[in-house]
Amino acid sequence: MRLAGGFLLAASAVFCGFYMSDIVEKRCRVLNECISLVRYISSLIEYSDEPIKKIMQKAASSNEYKMLTFLNFTADADISQGFEKVWSESIDMNNGKLLFSPKINELLKSFGNKLGKTDSAGQKELCNYYIKQFEILFSASNEKRKEQKRLCRVSGCAAALIFLVFVI
Amino acid sequence: MVSGLYGDVFVCENSRISFIPDSSVYTVTINDIEECFHCVCSYSVHTYQNSIRKGYVTLSGGHRAGIAGTAVCDEKGVSSIRDISSINIRISREFIGCADSLFNRIKLNGMKSLIIAGPPSSGKTTVLRDLARLIAGEEGGFQKTVIIDEREEIAACSNGLPGNDIGISSDVLTGYPKKESILQAVRTMAPENIIIDEIGNVDEAAAIEEGLNTGVNFFLSVHASQKNELLRRPQIKKLLNTGAFKNIVLLSDRKNPSQISAVLSADELGL
Numbered sequence: 001m002r003l004a005g006g007f008l009l010a011a012s013a014v015f016c017g018f019y020m021s022d023i024v025e026k027r028c029r030v031l032n033e034c035i036s037l038v039r040y041i042s043s044l045i046e047y048s049d050e051p052i053k054k055i056m057q058k059a060a061s062s063n064e065y066k067m068l069t070f071l072n073f074t075a076d077a078d079i080s081q082g083f084e085k086v087w088s089e090s091i092d093m094n095n096g097k098l099l100f101s102p103k104i105n106e107l108l109k110s111f112g113n114k115l116g117k118t119d120s121a122g123q124k125e126l127c128n129y130y131i132k133q134f135e136i137l138f139s140a141s142n143e144k145r146k147e148q149k150r151l152c153r154v155s156g157c158a159a160a161l162i163f164l165v166f167v168i
Numbered sequence: 169m170v171s172g173l174y175g176d177v178f179v180c181e182n183s184r185i186s187f188i189p190d191s192s193v194y195t196v197t198i199n200d201i202e203e204c205f206h207c208v209c210s211y212s213v214h215t216y217q218n219s220i221r222k223g224y225v226t227l228s229g230g231h232r233a234g235i236a237g238t239a240v241c242d243e244k245g246v247s248s249i250r251d252i253s254s255i256n257i258r259i260s261r262e263f264i265g266c267a268d269s270l271f272n273r274i275k276l277n278g279m280k281s282l283i284i285a286g287p288p289s290s291g292k293t294t295v296l297r298d299l300a301r302l303i304a305g306e307e308g309g310f311q312k313t314v315i316i317d318e319r320e321e322i323a324a325c326s327n328g329l330p331g332n333d334i335g336i337s338s339d340v341l342t343g344y345p346k347k348e349s350i351l352q353a354v355r356t357m358a359p360e361n362i363i364i365d366e367i368g369n370v371d372e373a374a375a376i377e378e379g380l381n382t383g384v385n386f387f388l389s390v391h392a393s394q395k396n397e398l399l400r401r402p403q404i405k406k407l408l409n410t411g412a413f414k415n416i417v418l419l420s421d422r423k424n425p426s427q428i429s430a431v432l433s434a435d436e437l438g439l
Contacts, residue, residue, distance in 0.1 A: 051212035083211035
């Protein structure tokens with residue numbers, strides 16, 4: 001019984017560690033995709049003045065934004081009722097909500113609310129601002145990822161030690 | 169307010185219409201105007217920034233929304249419009265057959281360049297569109313025609329495809345400034361005819377003159393409701409002085425759209 005309990009305790013500790021680090025890892029990837037998306041939007045606006053609907057369709061058909069599934073909803077939606085509403089609802093429908101921290105959610109929504117409301121110069125400035133904001137979140141997440149990798153290693157060793165103690 | 173051939177009507181709060189602006193008439197709010205503005209821009213103001221500077225947005229289907237507000241100016245001129253106070257939406261209509269008689273007249277005269285003049289809402293663009301359909305279609309022997317559609321009202325192109333019937337052998341230059349596009353069309357598209365809507369200044373007339381010297385026929389429209397107004401416009405004088413435009417077709421008023429009220433000869437105008 002003691003053995004089984006110890007084994008379960010160690011296994012759950014390792015599992016939790018890996019699960020947490022996996023979330024942080026994925027969150028980093030989400031943020032990376034967000035930065036890339038805003039850069040893509042900025043370039044389409046700057047060089048071809050593409051309308052928002054077309055930009056969304058192009059982004060949704062790209063393989064680069066696999067984790068940003070909300071783009072598919074935005075691309076398919078009828079924006080005549082208002083792009084802000086469509087964008088906000090699409091973000092809420094995104095798969096893997098756990099990866100979208102409240103901060104990422106908030107940032108994405110406020111970016112969508114301002115998209116398409118000014119001329120190209122204004123949109124470029126807007127995109128630059130949000131790229132910086134996402135980069136700040138990304139570097140914070142990246143730090144957390146590194147920390148958790150270290151923690152994972154330590155907790156794995158500790159779990160193994162506990163298990164060994166119980167066996168002895 | 170909705171204006172049409174039947175006069176002006178007002179929309180009431182219960183969605184009915186009224187012929188008098190009484191208390192039941194819906195008063196548009198600033199938020200309504202703002203929402204309407206973003207909607208006509210397809211929530212992409214940056215896409216329409218050049219036309220917004222000129223005070224309009226062309227909607228899909230060739231309809232036009234005129235924008236009134238406060239101009240934001242820089243050293244180059246109007247850079248944007250803020251505090252939008254009203255939007256005037258003009259519904260474009262394709263009227264197939266409205267240029268039949270005009271086309272027969274042009275054919276009889278041996279396909280010569282022509283100016284179509286008329287007051288606002290007299291159907292100048294509608295006539296030009298139908299003329300394009302005839303000239304570049306079977307009736308005109310599929311003549312190679314370039315349509316310079318700066319405001320996207322003639323062909324009403326969406327994703328590069330024309331929304332209106334403009335004839336099989338038409339090429340459309342959408343959104344180009346007229347002056348540059350005339351020269352580009354002449355140099356690169358080898359046209360027999362060029363169709364342009366609303367010639368506005370002497371620079372455009374000079375570009376047309378250059379095009380005329382290459383043997384291209386021009387069919388263009390100008391704002392003018394009377395003979396006197398035509399003579400007061402320097403770009404018309406410049407064009408008539410080239411000798412290429414023998415006739416000017418004067419359209420009727422907004423109550424009789426696309427109807428020819430007179431055909432004036434250049435000699436008659438004393439030029």
